[in-house]
Amino acid sequence: MIAYDLVCAGGHTFEGWFEDLKAFEDQKRRNLIACPMCNDTSIEVVPSTFTIKTSSSLPEESTGTDIPKKVPSTEEITHFLEKNFEDVGPDFAREALKMHYDVSEKRNIRGTSSKAEEETLEKEGIKFFKIPIPRLDS
Numbered sequence: 001m002i003a004y005d006l007v008c009a010g011g012h013t014f015e016g017w018f019e020d021l022k023a024f025e026d027q028k029r030r031n032l033i034a035c036p037m038c039n040d041t042s043i044e045v046v047p048s049t050f051t052i053k054t055s056s057s058l059p060e061e062s063t064g065t066d067i068p069k070k071v072p073s074t075e076e077i078t079h080f081l082e083k084n085f086e087d088v089g090p091d092f093a094r095e096a097l098k099m100h101y102d103v104s105e106k107r108n109i110r111g112t113s114s115k116a117e118e119e120t121l122e123k124e125g126i127k128f129f130k131i132p133i134p135r136l137d138s
């Protein structure tokens with residue numbers, strides 16, 4: 001079973017459990033997934049922010065001299081990511097796969113990805129990190 005974070009057209013977020021990605025897509029296409037709060041069937045998967053780091057520039061074993069020892073603030077994490085990771089936005093999964101298959105040069109990237117794309121990356125054995133970054137609406 002796979003848990004998906006879902007959001008309806010009305011902005012309600014809820015969790016849905018599905019056999020696999022195919023089951024989710026099938027149920028969504030047949031409007032079988034409805035928001036528990038307003039019964040809306042325009043359901044989308046909530047995108048998450050992802051980062052991927054390549055072993056060449058940031059070794060897995062490294063204790064990370066670049067990473068602050070103390071618990072970093074959200075601002076520090078955001079700054080660190082902005083400085084060290086290329087923002088590829090919603091192309092994250094595509095770029096990660098391209099690097100995985102040596103189509104693109106390996107580098108540190110960050111971006112957003114859907115649960116479905118996350119599943120693909122996991123199946124391909126691609127290591128990535130999911131970092132919750134609060135959206136600052138100002």
Ligand SMILES: [Zn+2]
Nearest residue numbers: 008012035038
């Ligand atoms: Zn709703």
